[in-house]
Amino acid sequence: MNNSANHDALVQEIRALKEAKNALILAHYYQVPEIQDIADFVGDSLALSKKAAETEADLIVFSGVHFMAETAKILNPTKKVVLPDLDAGCSLAESCPPSEFKAFREAHPDHLVVSYINCSAEVKTLSDIICTSSNAEKIIDSIPKDQPVIFAPDVNMGKYLNKKSGREMKLWDGACIVHEAFDLEKILNLKEEHPEAKIIAHPESEPHILKVANFIGSTAALLRFAEEDASSSFIVATEHGILHEMRKRLPHKTLIPAPALEDNTCACSECAFMKVNTLEKLRNCLRDEKPEIHLSDTIITEALKPLERMFEMS
Ligand code: 13P
Ligand code: SF4
Numbered sequence: 001m002n003n004s005a006n007h008d009a010l011v012q013e014i015r016a017l018k019e020a021k022n023a024l025i026l027a028h029y030y031q032v033p034e035i036q037d038i039a040d041f042v043g044d045s046l047a048l049s050k051k052a053a054e055t056e057a058d059l060i061v062f063s064g065v066h067f068m069a070e071t072a073k074i075l076n077p078t079k080k081v082v083l084p085d086l087d088a089g090c091s092l093a094e095s096c097p098p099s100e101f102k103a104f105r106e107a108h109p110d111h112l113v114v115s116y117i118n119c120s121a122e123v124k125t126l127s128d129i130i131c132t133s134s135n136a137e138k139i140i141d142s143i144p145k146d147q148p149v150i151f152a153p154d155v156n157m158g159k160y161l162n163k164k165s166g167r168e169m170k171l172w173d174g175a176c177i178v179h180e181a182f183d184l185e186k187i188l189n190l191k192e193e194h195p196e197a198k199i200i201a202h203p204e205s206e207p208h209i210l211k212v213a214n215f216i217g218s219t220a221a222l223l224r225f226a227e228e229d230a231s232s233s234f235i236v237a238t239e240h241g242i243l244h245e246m247r248k249r250l251p252h253k254t255l256i257p258a259p260a261l262e263d264n265t266c267a268c269s270e271c272a273f274m275k276v277n278t279l280e281k282l283r284n285c286l287r288d289e290k291p292e293i294h295l296s297d298t299i300i301t302e303a304l305k306p307l308e309r310m311f312e313m314s
Pocket of ligand 2: 030065089090091092093118176177178179239271272273274
C-alpha cells in the first residue's frame with residue numbers, strides 16, 4: 001500500500017473504532033493537521049474542557065498534552081480517558097513542581113491562588129481557581145482588588161494580566177518553551193516586508209513580543225480576530241498548529257507564522273510535546289484503550305473544586 005492508501009485505511013479504522021466504542025476524539029489546535037481533521041471537536045483549552053465536561057461518550061480520546069487529558073479525567077472520573085502518547089507533556093506544567101508550589105503557597109497564606117490550566121492535577125489541588133487564556137482576564141477582574149493573588153505557573157501571562165488589571169499578583173516563574181522562543185527582530189523584519197500585516201500573539205509570549213502585537217488572545221481568540229478583522233494579512237505568534245484551522249477558515253488571507261529564535265529552517269514554532277501524538281498512536285490508543293489517565297479519588301475531588309469555580313466565573 002502507498003502512503004495515501006495507508007493514511008486512508010488508518011482514517012477508516014479510526015472512524016470504525018470510534019463508532020464501535022462510542023468514543024469522543026478531542027484535539028487541541030496545536031495537534032498535527034491529520035489529527036485535527038479526524039477529531040470530533042477541535043478547540044482551545046477552555047472549549048476542550050467544556051466539551052469534556054458535557055460529553056455522553058464512554059471513552060474520551062484526548063489528543064493534546066497530559067495536563068489536558070488529566071483535566072478531562074477530573075471532569076469525568078467514571079469515564080476512561082486515554083492520551084495517544086503519555087510523553088505528551090508541557091514545559092509550562094513541568095516548570096511548577098507540586099512540592100515547591102505547595103511551599104510557595106504556604107509562604108503566602110493570605111493569597112488566593114489562581115492557576116492557569118496548564119499545570120498538573122496536583123497543582124490544581126493547591127489552587128483556588130483555574131483559568132485558561134480565554135477567561136483569565138475576566139476571572140482576575142472579578143476578584144476584589146484588595147484580595148492578594150498568586151498567579152501560576154506562567155510568568156509571561158501573569159505579567160500581561162498584571163498590566164491589564166493594574167494588580168500586582170505574585171507570579172510563579174514558569175514559561176512555555178514555544179511561546180518564549182519568538183524572535184522580536186525577525187518578527188519586526190517580517191513586519192517591514194509585510195507592512196499591512198497585523199501581529200497577533202498568544203499571552204504566553206514574552207512582554208517584548210506582546211508589546212508589538214496588534215492583538216493578544218487565546219488560540220480561539222486569535223482565530224476569531226483573524227476572521228473578523230478587516231486586515232488581509234497576519235503574523236501569527238503562537239504554536240504553528242493553529243495555522244491549519246486558520247488557513248481552512250481564511251483561505252483568502254495571508255497568514256505568516258512568527259519566526260522563532262535559532263529557527264532557520266521552517267520559520268515556525270512547533271510544540272514538540274503536542275507533536276508526539278500521531279495518527280497511528282491515536283488509532284492504537286483508541287483500539288487498545290491505553291495509555292489511560294489514572295488519578296486518585298482525592299486528587300480528583302480536590303482538583304475539581306478550582307475547575308468548578310472557573311466554570312462558575314466564566
Ligand atoms: P489555549 O488553548 O488556552 O489558547 O492555550 C494554548 C496552549 O499553550 C495550550 O497548551
Ligand atoms: Fe505546553 Fe507550550 Fe506546548 Fe502549550 S505550547 S503544551 S504551553 S509547551
